[in-house]
Amino acid sequence: MERITRGLLLLSALVAGLAVLAILGFLVWLSLPLLCGEGLTQVLSWRWRPFQGEFGILPMLVGSLCLSTTSMSVALPMGLGLCCFAHGVGPRKPAALAMGVVRFMTSVPTVVYGFVAVFLLVPLVRAAFASGSGFSWLAASLTLSLLVLPTVVLMLHAQFELIEQRVRLTTAALGLTRAQAVRYVVLPAARRGLLAASALGFGRAVGDTLVPLMLAGNAPQVPGSLLDAMRTLTAHIALVVATDSQSTAYLSLFACGLILFVTSVAVNLTLRSLNRSDGGRA
Template sequence: MRNLTHNRESRKWLESLIELMLLFSGLISSLVMLAIFVFLVYFTMPIIARGDLLNLMSWNWRPLAGQYGILPMAIGSLFLAVSATLAAYPLGLGICCFIHSLGLRSVARFVLVIIDFMTSVPTVVYGFVSAFLLVPTLRQCFEHGTGFSWFAASVTLTVLVLPTIVLVIHTQLRQLGSESRLTAIALGISPAQTLLWVILPQASRGLVAAALLGFGRALGDTIVSLMVAGNAPQVPHSILDSIRTLTAHIALVVATDVHSATYHSLFLSGLILVTISAMVNASIRWIAGKSGAG
């Protein structure tokens, strides 16, 4: 009897110990984000304290002349992410409609497999193929610059974010579709009509979330823009101009400059990126959390 109580006591003790360890792991995983943010702020503070913020928030990147403006890179990131999302979104929506009800079922399954395949392609491989296939083609076709351009990066990123957009919209359409398909058939409405007038208007949540996720993915990419956008720190005047994104800027400064003065621009760039991607993620969560009509 005494032995049994003892056993129960030790089991209880072990149980609490394990719960404590799991709690601890959960806390670490959650605190990583905070730690990253704190580090970036910690390294950005001296800039503000010294009054260099205006220098960094300017339009000229000429390290030798003491000008460290990162606004061209911020614009570059924004333009590139927006253009890639704008190109990928209609494509993704079209593919989802095809998979969902317009195309043949066997073809639709094949298309989904291809989309899955696209998610597993390493970014650097997209960049590589783009640099030796797309860039030379652009150079020959347009005779404007080297081909390393906003346009080249935009096309490559479109391919990169497309599966993200497709999978989010597809998941939502599948949920809604199973509810309304039978009703639509009973009413004698064609699949295209059902999709266009019944399902898509209900799918607004997934449609917005897909756009936001695609944008976040495009904004966060480093390798594609580093490999094919040309990396000139300037505001582009044409889509065939070279641009530099914030992410590529971070990689380039760490790789090439040993000057600690240029390091400051790193942390501010990082802070801007983290802030924007956090805002994008928070909006996705807010949209997903809203109850009511899907």
């Protein structure tokens, strides 16, 4: 029975690995016609004007990175604060209620976040700053931060619980309150959990399509401020995928997919290396 279990686990790991390699090979193969020769300079440029023969996707790449970074800069502190509140800083009943709300947020479809933000957040941004239509980097960033918040909170929550189980007797012997234990023991020991939560949250933000598609304004430009419209790689793929499958614009989508794939792998490998070095010092 043990051999069968090991064999099934090994088979599952091989299938998963081969699936990832197949996706990478598919994207590389279909990107080659555009990435060879002059096509590479067309794609790696700053202008998207398909009717004028300009197919630059760098503005969308910058848009994806900017939107994901600002979303995580909001979601990570909020998630960390909520976990600290739930694990000793706040009263038990409100803390349990807050965690219940976070768990419920994981079941809400992404389109609901976007739909509500279109009618509530976008008019608020437009009225508050009296600039533009309200469909902007800021509106998309705030909504996306709510979308990735449950991922961050639940990852940190699991890490906090694991650490608390290991240090419960020690903190009790030292006479520390729950809040003091979180501040002086749990938080310093949760650095690896913070890195993992950052990786998962960033990957969730980079890969989301509906929020930037509905709220960011979809302008293929590098935003100069939080009130400017922008377009991400995922939204760009959704917008252009309906074009002629033989056109250069359509082929550029595979380059977008390849960049998203490579960016995701690079972020995860970087965070994993940081995780190892941090674990070695812990």
